Every structure is written in C-alpha cells, then in structure tokens.
Amino acid sequence: MDEPNILYEDNHVIVVMKPQGVPTCGDESGDDSLLEAVRRYIKVTYDKPGNVYVGLIHRLDRPTGGVMVFAKTSKAASRLAAQMRGGDFEKKYFAVLVGTPREPKATLVNYLKKNPINNMVYLCPQTTDGAKMASLEYEVLEEKGGCSLARIRLHTGRTHQIRVQMAGIGCPVYGDMRYGGENAKKGGLALWAYSLAFTHPVTHERLRFLLEPPADTSPWKHFDLKKAMEL
8 A cells, every 4th residue: 555644643653544445454365554554654754774663553444444543662552552451542433324223322232252264253142152242332423315324432342343233233334245244235334433542652641533434435425424523
C-alpha cells in the first residue's frame, strides 16, 4: 500500500487511518499490511537504519476500516497494552446493520470460540472448552431502507466480535456474507472504527480521534453520518 494516512504523530505514538481491504499486519496472504506501511514510513521519513520498531497495539479485521494507533517505542507499546487490558482504551464503531435490532439500545454478552481451520468464530455456551467472553453495547441511531445505522462500543476485543454478535441477534453487518449469509446483502463490509480514545503513554493526556466513514459510498451515503459523529 501507499504511504499511510497519518492523523497524529509524535515521538511515542502514530495514529493512522486503516483502509478497508488492507490487513492490519502480515498474514498468510502475503499482501502488504498497514503495519509494514507504517514501518516503511518511519524508516524513510527519519532515515532510520536497520529494523524499525513499530508496536502493534490492536487490530482491525481486513475488511474493516477506521482509526488505529501504533506505538513507536516499546515503552509506549507496553503502556498502551496495559490500557487495553484495564479498559481505558476506548474503541467505537459505526455499523450498518441489515434490519433493526428489537432493542434500540442494549448490551450483548456472549461466549465465542474460534475455529482455526476455517478462521470462523461461533457463539457457544460458556462451558465450551476455549470459550471467551465477548461484550459490547450498541445503539441504533437511524433507520432507512430496511437497514439501520448503529454505534457500537466494544468492551472486549475478540476476533470478528461485532460481526458474530450482531448476526447472532438477527441483524448482520451489511456486506458480511461470512456471518450473515444471504441476509447480509452484497457489498463492502459496512463496519468502521470511527472513534479511538486512549491516555497518552508519556504525557498522560487523554486523546480522542474521530474519523468519518466513506460517506460517498453505499450504504454509508444513505445515512446522516455528520449528525451521527456529533452524538
């Protein structure tokens, strides 16, 4: 991929936009990743020799876009990782859902298990061996054309969590053929990490970054995203 779209940078962290369709880090596809793009940018911009350190703090699924932060030092990475574990690292998403949830606002708590063979994640009983608790809260902001725009805040960061949990209540993410099947509607996955907040690992300033989804593309263009960003 080309040079990353940088939203903020200092000596300790770098905040960037992750494009949809680009892997967060290297995977079996061998495709170029956002992590490597950030590493190349730092190496070239600051003329750094040898291997450049970039700390991976969190991930977004390949088809998901939005705002991400990487650490530029191991100390920053360690402190941001501690925030992730302690719940101080806040991630919010917009999702266009097929249909409208029965409850306009709710918290979903499920147990998930990943099948490493097909890379699919499934809802399962709490007693299942290897099951991991997944929690999120959602709020429906707008309804239009058989779909709804929802704001989702993650309490945990499980693989494919939003996609699996929303499909589990009968409202899959638009474009998610993997978990929504025929009910998902064809198109790009309408899931976007629009808000990221964390405490700076060195200055201790509370930072928040907002990034609007691609408003000129379907199905995003059917909703009032500017109003949603202000809510």
